[in-house]
Amino acid sequence: MRPWPYTFTAEGLNIERLIRQAGEQGIALSGLKRGGSRKISGMVSEDDLPRLSELAMSGGWRFEAGRRRGAGKWLDTLRRRWMLAAGCLLAAVCLAVASQLVWRIELVDAGIYEADLRNYLEVLEVRPMRWKRSLDLGAIRDSLEWRYPEVAWIECGFRGMTLTVTVVEGVASGEALTHLGSGDVVAARDGMVDSIITLAGTPQVQAGQIVRAGQVLILGEERTSDGLVRPVSARGKVLARVWDGASVKMSTLEQATVYTGRRQQVTVASCPWFDLWQAEASGYEQQDTAVRRMPLGGLFLPFTVRFETRMEADSSLQARDMEQVKTEAALAALRKLREKVGIDDVFLTNWVDYSMIDDEVLLAVAIGERVIDIASPALRAQ
Numbered sequence: 001m002r003p004w005p006y007t008f009t010a011e012g013l014n015i016e017r018l019i020r021q022a023g024e025q026g027i028a029l030s031g032l033k034r035g036g037s038r039k040i041s042g043m044v045s046e047d048d049l050p051r052l053s054e055l056a057m058s059g060g061w062r063f064e065a066g067r068r069r070g071a072g073k074w075l076d077t078l079r080r081r082w083m084l085a086a087g088c089l090l091a092a093v094c095l096a097v098a099s100q101l102v103w104r105i106e107l108v109d110a111g112i113y114e115a116d117l118r119n120y121l122e123v124l125e126v127r128p129m130r131w132k133r134s135l136d137l138g139a140i141r142d143s144l145e146w147r148y149p150e151v152a153w154i155e156c157g158f159r160g161m162t163l164t165v166t167v168v169e170g171v172a173s174g175e176a177l178t179h180l181g182s183g184d185v186v187a188a189r190d191g192m193v194d195s196i197i198t199l200a201g202t203p204q205v206q207a208g209q210i211v212r213a214g215q216v217l218i219l220g221e222e223r224t225s226d227g228l229v230r231p232v233s234a235r236g237k238v239l240a241r242v243w244d245g246a247s248v249k250m251s252t253l254e255q256a257t258v259y260t261g262r263r264q265q266v267t268v269a270s271c272p273w274f275d276l277w278q279a280e281a282s283g284y285e286q287q288d289t290a291v292r293r294m295p296l297g298g299l300f301l302p303f304t305v306r307f308e309t310r311m312e313a314d315s316s317l318q319a320r321d322m323e324q325v326k327t328e329a330a331l332a333a334l335r336k337l338r339e340k341v342g343i344d345d346v347f348l349t350n351w352v353d354y355s356m357i358d359d360e361v362l363l364a365v366a367i368g369e370r371v372i373d374i375a376s377p378a379l380r381a382q
Contacts, residue, residue, distance in 0.1 A: 005030070005043040007066030010056050015040050018061050027052050099161060102130050106159075108166040113148055117165070120147060132158060140165075182231030185218035187211045188376040191240030201234030211240065217375060238375040241348070246337035247365040249357070250329040256318040257288070264310040269296075271303050284312040322362075326354060329364035337366040345370055 010018055015038055022029055029052075032042040044052050049065060056063035105128060110117050121127070126140060137156040144154045144165070155166040185201065193209045201218040205211055218234040268279045287310045296303040330352040337350070350368040357363055 006046055006049050006068055007041065007043055008049070008052065009035075009039065009041045009064045009066065010061050011035075011039040012056075012059075012061035013038060015061065018056060018059060021055055021059070022052055025051065025055065027055070100132055101128075101161065102132060102135070102158075102163045103128055103161040105163045105165070108164060109169070110165070110167045111169065113151070113167060117144070117148075117167070120144070121165075126163070135163070182220045183233040183377055183379050184216045184220045185234045185236055185238070185375045186378045187213055187215045187217055187238070187240075188374045189213045189242060191242040191372075191374050193217075194239045194241055194371055196239070197237045199235040199237075200232050201236065203236070205238070211374075234377070236375060237373055239371050240374045241369060241371055242374065243367055243369050244337060244341050245365055245367050246333055246340050247363060248329055248332045248336060250325055250332070250362050250364065251360060252320055252322065252325050252356075252362055253317045253360055254320050255315055258314045258316055259288075260312045260314060262312040264312075266308040266310065268306045268308070269303060270306060279308070282310055284310060286313045286315065287311060288313050325362050326364070329354070329362055330366070333364040333366035337368050341368065341370070345372075 012018075019029065019032070019040070027044065027048045030043050032040055034040055046068070053063050053065065105118075105121065105126065107114050107117055120143075121140075124140060124143060126135060137158075141154050141156045144156075145151070148154070148167070150169070152168045154168070155164075157164055190212050191210075193205050193207050193211060195207055196203055196205065196217070198218055200222070201220050202222060204216050204219050211217065217238045218236045220232055220234040221229050222232050223229055262284070264280075264282065264284070266280050268275050268277065290309040290311070292307045292309075294305045294307070296305060333352055334350065347368040347370050350366060353365045353367070355363045355365075
């Protein structure tokens with residue numbers, strides 16, 4: 001049985017009789033449409049197509065079969081373009097096979113262990129072009145954690161066709177600061193206090209006060225209602241204006257080329273493999289050379305004539321434009337300052353100061369002012 005439908009077109013007088021006779025013979029028609037008083041189109045199954053064609057011819061109607069519809073249409077296309085279909089099928093098979101291989105090994109946050117980790121993976125025969133199913137990720141993870149006991153844990157997993165090994169290093173816990181016990185909040189760096197929010201403890205500074213690194217900002221003590229002093233772990237936020245600086249040095253002199261006016265003209269004919277004669281040697285210690293080439297003979301006779309103009313030159317130190325030097329130095333200092341503090345920090349204001357060193361070097365110092373939290377917890381000595 002061939003269920004694929006075919007389109008057809010029938011034309012002639014009394015076309016309705018063709019439809020009636022087709023029904024009497026059990027030929028199923030679908031999608032019938034009129035194209036005028038004497039023309040119809042529709043679809044018929046592939047098995048009934050010869051019978052309908054014979055019936056139309058015997059009745060004097062003009063009958064024309066069209067193409068397959070539905071899935072049959074795609075089958076016809078595949079038959080006509082079987083090489084394209086075979087290529088797509090082969091590509092899909094190759095892609096499916098390639099997806100089962102490890103093409104790359106990526107180490108994430110390996111740090112100081114990266115070189116040794118790659119060598120150890122080679123010892124474990126974990127390398128590219130291995131089948132994924134041949135790698136036991138659990139066993140690989142256990143082996144790596146046994147070899148590197150200093151790390152917190154190691155994760156192994158596939159990301160597409162890449163085997164990813166992530167190393168998570170442990171962090172020393174130290175002595176935990178809690179609301180119990182006794183601890184102060186000290187200044188992490190120099191600055192001028194802008195505001196202070198105390199959550200626990202007793203503030204020791206106020207807005208507008210200059211503080212030094214290590215100075216106690218919030219004391220780890222509180223006075224109770226009965227007048228006694230009890231130790232606490234001080235907590236709070238201290239916003240302060242701080243100033244950061246970065247400097248660069250830039251020469252105010254530049255190497256400049258000065259032409260003496262003496263010139264030498266040299267002409268050499270050459271082919272791709274050698275020169276027809278040796279070029280005349282230059283008599284200048286320093287020179288700039290301008291070259292012009294003219295082809296001769298075209299493709300079958302690849303000769304060229306090279307015209308060289310040699311200009312005697314000398315170099316000397318010349319003073320640069322001071323405003324240009326200051327502009328370049330300021331941009332470099334501000335860029336260095338931004339890299340120092342972080343690109344996400346916002347400056348309240350910034351400026352650049354200049355000074356000369358030995359009349360040849362300009363020192364540019366960029367200063368930026370910002371507000372940050374300088375509160376740092378610290379345990380009190382017992």
